[in-house]
Amino acid sequence: MPDKRHVEVSINGETYSGEVEPRLLLSDFIRHEAGLTGTHVGCEHGVCGACTIQLDGEAVRSCLLFAVQADGRQVRTVEGMTEGLPEGELHPLQQAFHETHGLQCGFCTPGFLMSLEPVLLEEGELTDREIRERLAGNLCRCTGYQNIVAAVKLARERVSAPASGANED
Amino acid sequence: MKPPVFDYHDPETVEEALDLLAEHGDEGKLLAGGQSLVPLLNFRLARPENLIDLNRLGSLTGIRREHGSLQIGAMTRQSTMEHSALVAENWPLLTEALSYVAHAQIRNRGTIGGSVAHADPAAELPVAFSALDSRVRVRSARAERTIEISDLFVTHLTTTLEPDELLVGIEVDPVPERTGHAFVEFARRHGDFALGGAAVLLTLDSSGSCERAAIALLGAAPIPVRATDAEQALVGAAIDEKAIAAAADAAIADISPTGDIHGSAEYRRDLCRVMVRRAIAAANRRAKGEPEPESSNGVID
Ligand SMILES: Cc1cc2nc3c(=O)[nH]c(=O)nc-3n(C[C@H](O)[C@H](O)[C@H](O)COP(=O)(O)OP(=O)(O)OC[C@H]3O[C@@H](n4cnc5c(N)ncnc54)[C@H](O)[C@@H]3O)c2cc1C
Ligand code: FES
Ligand code: FES
Numbered sequence: 001m002p003d004k005r006h007v008e009v010s011i012n013g014e015t016y017s018g019e020v021e022p023r024l025l026l027s028d029f030i031r032h033e034a035g036l037t038g039t040h041v042g043c044e045h046g047v048c049g050a051c052t053i054q055l056d057g058e059a060v061r062s063c064l065l066f067a068v069q070a071d072g073r074q075v076r077t078v079e080g081m082t083e084g085l086p087e088g089e090l091h092p093l094q095q096a097f098h099e100t101h102g103l104q105c106g107f108c109t110p111g112f113l114m115s116l117e118p119v120l121l122e123e124g125e126l127t128d129r130e131i132r133e134r135l136a137g138n139l140c141r142c143t144g145y146q147n148i149v150a151a152v153k154l155a156r157e158r159v160s161a162p163a164s165g166a167n168e169d
Numbered sequence: 170m171k172p173p174v175f176d177y178h179d180p181e182t183v184e185e186a187l188d189l190l191a192e193h194g195d196e197g198k199l200l201a202g203g204q205s206l207v208p209l210l211n212f213r214l215a216r217p218e219n220l221i222d223l224n225r226l227g228s229l230t231g232i233r234r235e236h237g238s239l240q241i242g243a244m245t246r247q248s249t250m251e252h253s254a255l256v257a258e259n260w261p262l263l264t265e266a267l268s269y270v271a272h273a274q275i276r277n278r279g280t281i282g283g284s285v286a287h288a289d290p291a292a293e294l295p296v297a298f299s300a301l302d303s304r305v306r307v308r309s310a311r312a313e314r315t316i317e318i319s320d321l322f323v324t325h326l327t328t329t330l331e332p333d334e335l336l337v338g339i340e341v342d343p344v345p346e347r348t349g350h351a352f353v354e355f356a357r358r359h360g361d362f363a364l365g366g367a368a369v370l371l372t373l374d375s376s377g378s379c380e381r382a383a384i385a386l387l388g389a390a391p392i393p394v395r396a397t398d399a400e401q402a403l404v405g406a407a408i409d410e411k412a413i414a415a416a417a418d419a420a421i422a423d424i425s426p427t428g429d430i431h432g433s434a435e436y437r438r439d440l441c442r443v444m445v446r447r448a449i450a451a452a453n454r455r456a457k458g459e460p461e462p463e464s465s466n467g468v469i470d
Contacts, residue, residue, distance in 0.1 A: 005177070022177030022220070025211075044170040045208035046275060058248075058277045064207040065278070068177060069224060115274060136360050137272025 012080030049138030194332035201283035243282025349456030
């Protein structure tokens, strides 16, 4: 049995530490050690995108990283999206998924949200084709993707437009 | 679907990594982006006793121009090169090839060195680097050497790197004036490994005839291959439909791709011909500075 290593991973701003085997996947650290089961695991070989998280702000597959590689780094998972919001309120991207029926069973949704959150901040217009390319790394077996494209558009509109009421004189 | 047990090493200097590699090279594996290796570990198709993680080696990252040539550190992420203005302006073939590699989440981790060292016959970057006559820089605790890309690939997932050698970087010479580029491929779904493809660089003389041609094929063999007969057929010719068709025929004359459930050998051969034709046409158009057609990726579908 190889030596365990001490790791400290900041997930959504909170530090989770533990002694782990080097072979422990980051996805399993997040789910089993940190108990954050919003991150889903589908294929464990990089294809489905269900396990997508953000590592230092970039969307990556957590099933293709080891927990020891996240030592001292910042991880963001789906649970972090509502942090700082009033109880019951959703992140604009989650709200848009909800309104446009961008999810059915919801298994793929956390991965889509983690992949697409950085897309909300991309400057300039995005064509439908470009939006589809942004979500091509995530598989969904239920929706047929149309409504996910619609959700991205709606959320981008809302995020780029000043929030209603904020500009009233 | 969990990786087997291994000893984990995360050296902080290249020298340390080379010593570890000298010690464990035979039963060890280097871990770069992990986007090819970790799936193999998860499936237990690979069971290295030691894993040497390169991710702390900051000195292996970065993209620079030195004496006109492009120097890419092995640990540079695919996404970094994809967004590099220096590369897009001067070596746009690489930018275009990257647009076909996997998905953004994978390119955020996958490295340029890993893409080359892994020697996947369906990968885009080895083909683009072949068309560009690139060189790879390699180090071991024993020595340092430079390998021409044409001497690097042996077969499917196999290179001429020794077990104790680390690929530290890739060098690409400047592309001549009046050169058009094109990377074209066909895959069942965007982001999948391709069934066939071609990378082309065409340099035109002032009269518009072809002065120099480089054509590299994806999916024609277990390694990237240069279609030298087709390249020679183009040199000196005015690039018209007839010349393009003749070059595409020449490109597939000697290839014998391996068929599998995704496509028979015959289908793949024909696909290569079509990819070469499209890539030459697009490179020619770009060399002449003609506008891009409306369709995807600047290449006619
Ligand atoms: C779902 C999915 C789809 C993909 N689609 C594509 C695609 O369409 N096209 C494509 O080209 N790739 C694709 N890939 C693979 C991806 O591009 C990989 O990132 C890349 O091939 C390997 O780079 P890496 O840095 O991840 O290498 P790793 O996985 O870390 O390593 C791969 C191999 O190279 C060796 N190695 C790595 N770095 C060095 C070095 N510096 N010196 C010596 N040996 C080294 C390792 O030991 C290992 O054997 C896909 C991957 C996934 C998961
Ligand atoms: S579980 Fe990680 S990509 Fe499928
Ligand atoms: S909502 Fe069921 S897989 Fe996407």
